[in-house]
Amino acid sequence: MSEGIPVAPVAGASLAGLRTGPWLVVLPIALITAIPVLVVLSALADPDQEIWNHLWQFVLPELLGNTFWLVLGVGLGVTLLGVSLAWLTAACHYPGRRFFSWALLLPMALPAYVTAFVWLGLFDFSGPLATWLRDEFGIMRPPPIRSRGGVILVMTLALYPYVYLTARAAFQGQGRRLMEAAQSLGLSRFQAFWRVALPMARPGIMAGLLLAIMETLADFGTVSVFNYNTFTTAIYKAWFSLFSLPAASQLASILIFFVFVVALLEYQLRANRSYAASTRASATPSRIRLKGWHAALATAWSSLVFGLAFALPVWQIVDWASGIWARDLDERYLEFAWHSLLLAGLGALLVGALALTLGYAQRLHPTSAMRITARLSTLGYALPGAVLAVGIFIPVAWLDNQFIDTFGLDGQVLGGTLAVVLLAYCARFLAVSFGPVESGLGRISRSVDEAAQSLGVVGAKRLWRIHLPMLRVSVLTAAALTFVDIMKELPITLMTRPFGWDTLAVRVFEMTSEGEWERAALPAAAIALVGLLPVMFLIRNTEHANH
Amino acid sequence: MRKFLLAALAMLAAATGVSATEVVVYSARNEQLIKPLFDAYTRETGVKVKFITDKEGPLMARLKAEGRNTPADVFLTVDAGNLWQASEEGLLRPVNSKVLGANIPAHLRDPDNEWFGLSVRARTLVYNTNRVKPGELTSYEDLAKPQWKGRLCLRTSKKVYNQSLVAMMIWEYGEEKSENMVKGWVKNLAADPFPDDTKAMEAVAAGLCDVTVVNTYYFGRLMEKKPALPLAIFWPNQQLKAANAGVHVNVSGAGVTKYAKHPADAVRLLEWLSSDKAQNLYADVNMEYPANAKVKPDPKVAAWGSFKPNLINVAEAGKLQAKAVMLMDRAGYK
Numbered sequence: 001m002s003e004g005i006p007v008a009p010v011a012g013a014s015l016a017g018l019r020t021g022p023w024l025v026v027l028p029i030a031l032i033t034a035i036p037v038l039v040v041l042s043a044l045a046d047p048d049q050e051i052w053n054h055l056w057q058f059v060l061p062e063l064l065g066n067t068f069w070l071v072l073g074v075g076l077g078v079t080l081l082g083v084s085l086a087w088l089t090a091a092c093h094y095p096g097r098r099f100f101s102w103a104l105l106l107p108m109a110l111p112a113y114v115t116a117f118v119w120l121g122l123f124d125f126s127g128p129l130a131t132w133l134r135d136e137f138g139i140m141r142p143p144p145i146r147s148r149g150g151v152i153l154v155m156t157l158a159l160y161p162y163v164y165l166t167a168r169a170a171f172q173g174q175g176r177r178l179m180e181a182a183q184s185l186g187l188s189r190f191q192a193f194w195r196v197a198l199p200m201a202r203p204g205i206m207a208g209l210l211l212a213i214m215e216t217l218a219d220f221g222t223v224s225v226f227n228y229n230t231f232t233t234a235i236y237k238a239w240f241s242l243f244s245l246p247a248a249s250q251l252a253s254i255l256i257f258f259v260f261v262v263a264l265l266e267y268q269l270r271a272n273r274s275y276a277a278s279t280r281a282s283a284t285p286s287r288i289r290l291k292g293w294h295a296a297l298a299t300a301w302s303s304l305v306f307g308l309a310f311a312l313p314v315w316q317i318v319d320w321a322s323g324i325w326a327r328d329l330d331e332r333y334l335e336f337a338w339h340s341l342l343l344a345g346l347g348a349l350l351v352g353a354l355a356l357t358l359g360y361a362q363r364l365h366p367t368s369a370m371r372i373t374a375r376l377s378t379l380g381y382a383l384p385g386a387v388l389a390v391g392i393f394i395p396v397a398w399l400d401n402q403f404i405d406t407f408g409l410d411g412q413v414l415g416g417t418l419a420v421v422l423l424a425y426c427a428r429f430l431a432v433s434f435g436p437v438e439s440g441l442g443r444i445s446r447s448v449d450e451a452a453q454s455l456g457v458v459g460a461k462r463l464w465r466i467h468l469p470m471l472r473v474s475v476l477t478a479a480a481l482t483f484v485d486i487m488k489e490l491p492i493t494l495m496t497r498p499f500g501w502d503t504l505a506v507r508v509f510e511m512t513s514e515g516e517w518e519r520a521a522l523p524a525a526a527i528a529l530v531g532l533l534p535v536m537f538l539i540r541n542t543e544h545a546n547h
Numbered sequence: 548m549r550k551f552l553l554a555a556l557a558m559l560a561a562a563t564g565v566s567a568t569e570v571v572v573y574s575a576r577n578e579q580l581i582k583p584l585f586d587a588y589t590r591e592t593g594v595k596v597k598f599i600t601d602k603e604g605p606l607m608a609r610l611k612a613e614g615r616n617t618p619a620d621v622f623l624t625v626d627a628g629n630l631w632q633a634s635e636e637g638l639l640r641p642v643n644s645k646v647l648g649a650n651i652p653a654h655l656r657d658p659d660n661e662w663f664g665l666s667v668r669a670r671t672l673v674y675n676t677n678r679v680k681p682g683e684l685t686s687y688e689d690l691a692k693p694q695w696k697g698r699l700c701l702r703t704s705k706k707v708y709n710q711s712l713v714a715m716m717i718w719e720y721g722e723e724k725s726e727n728m729v730k731g732w733v734k735n736l737a738a739d740p741f742p743d744d745t746k747a748m749e750a751v752a753a754g755l756c757d758v759t760v761v762n763t764y765y766f767g768r769l770m771e772k773k774p775a776l777p778l779a780i781f782w783p784n785q786q787l788k789a790a791n792a793g794v795h796v797n798v799s800g801a802g803v804t805k806y807a808k809h810p811a812d813a814v815r816l817l818e819w820l821s822s823d824k825a826q827n828l829y830a831d832v833n834m835e836y837p838a839n840a841k842v843k844p845d846p847k848v849a850a851w852g853s854f855k856p857n858l859i860n861v862a863e864a865g866k867l868q869a870k871a872v873m874l875m876d877r878a879g880y881k
Binding site: 051054058059120124125126130131134140144146224225226227229233236237239240241242243244386389390393394396397398400401404405411412415416491494495497499500502506510511513514515516518 | 571577578579580597598599600601602603604605608609612613614615616618632635703705707710738739740741742743744745746749750752753754755765768772833868869872873876877881
């Protein structure tokens with residue numbers, strides 16, 4: 001960004017010829033993620049042959065298959081739900097649209113494993129549905145929820161909002177003129193959607209899809225509730241049950257490699273085509289007015305997804321919480337909520353700013369080195385949280401030990417401070433912010449830059465006066481995603497928080513780890529409530545932006 | 548209201564008492580299970596207890612990373628497997644304490660005194676009273692026999708409680724026999740393994756299967772919520788003549804960290820946790836059994852009847868845990 005800053009000479013021939021200015025900004029950001037990932041992978045230097053052989057023979061075949069089907073199923077599921085609902089609420093008019101446009105985001109505020117547990121409670125053998133079937137019809141074995149299909153269904157319901165939000169931002173960015181132009185060229189409305197609107201929204205859809213897939217790969221809570229073995233469960237098993245960190249990092253490195261390849265492929269596919277809109281998004285979107293059974297179908301589809309992904313779990317959570325709130329709710333909850341809000345707020349700001357910097361540097365210098373560096377910076381999201389937490393904690397503790405030994409300090413400098421928590425959030429959630437920002441930047445035509453340049457608006461000024469206003473929806477989307485993700489985040493918060501610094505998510509953990517799901521309902525409901533208020537505000541804001 | 552008063556009292560005590568000393572605890576036992584104890588300790592002694600909770604794996608990784616400069620004085624966790632691992636990683640130090648030696652029986656602590664069990668958890672059988680006659684049940688091992696085909700529910704093998712149970716079997720029978728037994732269990736399963744003890748018991752109550760293996764406090768909690776469920780506890784392995792007969796027990800426990808800054812205070816905390824007063828509180832909060840043999844269990848817990856526990860040192864479970872995990876993988880126990 002700092003085009004005016006004199007370029008400092010950098011040692012090393014490999015960087016020669018590159019403009020080092022942006023690298024001075026980008027490299028430190030990339031290191032925040034790269035260091036923990038490298039720390040985890042460094043255990044590879046010390047392979048554990050016996051355990052690796054065992055995993056290879058008895059564990060890996062199953063988990064490869066399981067992970068493959070899970071990613072495929074969830075990927076298809078979130079795309080179907082996310083894109084269809086984003087299109088309906090962004091471009092159409094039907095009964096309930098206004099409500100659904102923000103309500104369909106609500107499932108995002110529920111930690112996926114809470115949704116999973118609710119579903120399991122309702123539909124497993126001992127749940128009300130199975131009991132009813134058994135008592136009324138003598139059906140002893142209804143289709144089992146604890147199955148591959150069950151995990152895919154629950155994860156799809158928990159993760160589709162990622163695609164919904166980014167796809168919606170993309171559809172909204174297109175404005176209405178695009179569709180009108182397509183239709184004026186003789187395409188039917190349906191064809192116009194398939195051939196123009198959808199391809200144009202692809203960067204946004206892919207950004208959300210990539211997030212959902214990375215989240216799926218890193219998930220531990222949901223798959224544990226379903227006892228469905230994936231890479232994550234195998235990593236945990238190698239580490240915590242077989243006590244082999246090397247074997248765990250061998251598995252983690254396969255996972256990281258896989259995600260990196262997918263991310264690069266996706267970028268490569270996208271880089272070959274430009275999707276930038278030629279004009280600024282139309283400010284007056286006249287939506288397609290759905291009528292008759294089209295409208296009924298749209299309302300039914302939205303209601304179904306909303307009901308299964310949010311209303312049903314929340315109904316169960318409220319039911320649980322109502323039984324115990326009188327006993328459990330005390331003034332400490334104010335503190336939990338405040339801590340959660342503070343961390344999520346600061347985290348979203350920081351991560352959002354870093355993502356914008358990274359995205360902007362990539363736009364100014366679209367070299368493959370820059371592209372790969374940006375991709376590397378987002379890998380933290382695909383690592384299971386506890387693994388990444390350790391990868392962060394080891395270098396922090398090492399630094400602290402250097403400080404203590406060198407300066408004869410009495411205690412830790414970094415460890416146990418909020419700075420470490422926030423740094424760790426950056427390593428984990430950069431992907432969450434980077435996706436929407438990158439796709440948003442991609443929609444801004446290069447000609448805008450050139451026009452600005454010709455008018456002498458360059459550098460930070462161009463970002464501030466031209467790009468940021470155009471990026472508003474994308475940046476808000478990025479911040480909202482990060483905010484809600486941090487509200488729910490657990491392993492990193494647990495590992496790096498200061499003494500006594502508990503959040504709502506930590507409270508959920510305390511209760512669920514002892515199987516006290518009813519008591520976990522109260523903090524879970526609080527996460528949904530506290531996390532959603534700002535998101536709803538943001539959504540309304542983006543709605544108005546296009547009115 | 549009472550909680551509020553207690554909190555106010557604690558704050559007052561903290562403000563007035565010149566608490567020059569404090570103990571820092573890394574705990575894999577939940578906040579709601581340990582905080583009442585630490586609060587009581589602070590009230591009684593004026594020593595502040597600072598603690599952080601997390602899962603045992605990350606806590607051990609944290610201790611290791613912090614090394615000599617760790618602020619932690621005490622590492623507190625559940626299951627001997629985890630305690631053994633902490634000691635194996637060199638994270639704990641031996642403690643010479645007459646009080647702990649007298650209060651905690653030898654089979655519930657580390658042979659080198661690096662950690663001490665502070666509460667006992669019994670892993671036993673729970674059956675459907677409508678579908679099983681108590682005479683049918685005998686031992687963990689018998690659950691592998693064909694008569695239980697399609698009648699058994701189990702929690703997943705990923706939980707350390709099951710890993711310790713199988714580790715103890717390896718200790719008793721060797722790997723080959725244990726593996727055949729676990730294969731028998733898997734063959735008898737009525738449904739895929741459940742994510743927790745409670746879910747497994749609910750499946751038994753619903754009639755999906757007839758018997759499962761759980762820690763007793765989960766049974767206590769479930770029955771407190773739903774007293775009408777047709778479930779009862781059975782104490783297995785009581786009839787066997789062998790020296791290693793008895794119900795599989797494990798501990799939650801603690802040790803003093805190798806680089807503790809306040810080692811004497813840490814030992815005093817452990818000693819207090821093993822004392823009558825704390826033991827009552829410690830086990831009762833979670834319906835576990837006291838580790839201190841002189842302390843009687845909570846009446847609710849005592850109502851389940853008395854049993855003969857397995858007296859093998861629980862540290863053996865730790866040593867054999869990795870073997871047990873691999874064995875369960877081979878046997879197809881998910």
